[in-house]
Amino acid sequence: MDISSEQVYEALAAKGVANIHHANSVITACQFLRTGSLMSRGTVDRNGLFQTKQASDDIDKKYGIWFDVFADSVDIHDRAKWANKYGPVTFVLDIKLIEEASTGRVWVTKLNPTKWEGKSREECWFSSAEDLKAYFVKGCFDQMIVFRHCGGILPFKDYLKEIILDNPKIKTEEDEVDYYSMAFGALRLSMTEGRIDVPLHKRVCPPECSCVADYQGDRVRTREMYLPKI
């Protein structure tokens, strides 16, 4: 479980993981850019910042991972061909962030925490560098990289490579401004405020991606993801 960050980095790099990914809502992503740090859901909540509720929030609190920062070894939207439930903004970060995460420990889940009920610690988390080398699979959605005991704040400035923004193809009912353009502008402004200069790309979806249907099928949630009332 408590594997050194160097060993986690080496094991994942050996499996071909070059980048890690973190998806979030537009407003939370803007906050991250202004501060130059990813924040755990617990930290965002504690700071009184808005975030879209997730089904997994109570589970995260129950298992003591509410103040941990989660990342994936692949871009889930691209791999799964659906809208990432954590949000339309994807941060692409260099895997070296793991090695140099000096503020805490890096753990890797074996199972998604939503499946932890009744499972042992060894079934939930990778327990050694050997375990990781043998069983880590790039792109397995259950296997998440978790920055633990970092105070819920993970500075990323030197490691952020690019930001990918989804286009839900929806306009506001009030004034017909499209969500994508508004989100793009908000992210750009936050990058300027945070002195971050990386490419901000419109997502190019894989063939048969369902994200536009996903976004348009749940307009209340999509609105929260793009322009929450605060």
Ligand SMILES: [Zn+2]
């Ligand atoms: Zn898509």
